[in-house]
Amino acid sequence: MQLTGKHVVVTGGAGGIGEALCEAFAAAGAARIVVADLDGEGTERVAKAVGGVAAPLNVRDPEALTAMVERAESDGGPIDLFCSNAGIGIHGGPEVDDDGWQAIWEVNLMSHVWLARVLVPRMLARGGGYLLNTASAAGLLAQIGSAPYSVTKHAAVAFAEWLAITYGAKGLKVSILCPQAVRTAMTAGTEDGGVAGVDGMMEPDEVARSVVQGLADERLWILPHPEVEAYVRRRAEDPDRWIAGMQRLQARYEGG
């Protein structure tokens, strides 16, 4: 997909990777960019910077998501590209309480499902459309230190792939963004990206450049950190060896 003249929505657009996506899409000639985020002030700031539209939104609220899509399309015409990019992280494992699991489940996965429920039928009715869903390298591999993040990002990859399989022949295009560590609020306080930063910390604008290229190439997986492809291959070729390697990384992480 080329972005020139396109109507685009970016959730989580008020900061980090989402903000960089809005900037890169504007530079690539997108005609209308809707900046959707929980952070209302941030949506105004980014929308102003990219000549877009601010849309305060909690992606955990399916009715609000539906209303935002309806509003964007009635004001600006069909959405060509919807980026479900809002995401959160929570440290821990089974001890994370149910409210924590529910929150990350809704933001990292269910918002993608609710968005697809309203927008995919509209896109199919007009012959197609494009979804970019932000998962993570953790969605293809694992996140040391966070079961909820690993699980919800795997689920996000699975859901996006299912959409591509099911509706690809009907014109739906899907890309899944899977970076390792990126310098944003999410990784703030870990100068080196923490354990996800073993291959270095990437700047959000580099990720956004990789997304613009990935969309142009219509790639299913957009992997800004090229190492991820080799890790995925190694995991598939020899899961026992991969787990042993991850256990060594876990030991390093526990050792600080």
Ligand SMILES: NC(=O)c1ccc[n+]([C@@H]2O[C@H](COP(=O)([O-])OP(=O)(O)OC[C@H]3O[C@@H](n4cnc5c(N)ncnc54)[C@H](O)[C@@H]3O)[C@@H](O)[C@H]2O)c1
């Ligand atoms: N930073 C990284 O290292 C990294 C690596 C891989 C994947 N990711 C993913 O990239 C995406 C963007 O993360 P980021 O690093 O830019 O983090 P960030 O915290 O800088 O930005 C996330 C944005 O999402 C918004 N948001 C959170 N909950 C929301 C909700 N309920 N409704 C609407 N907006 C909400 C926040 O207000 C924020 O502006 C996330 O899905 C994240 O999981 C990040």
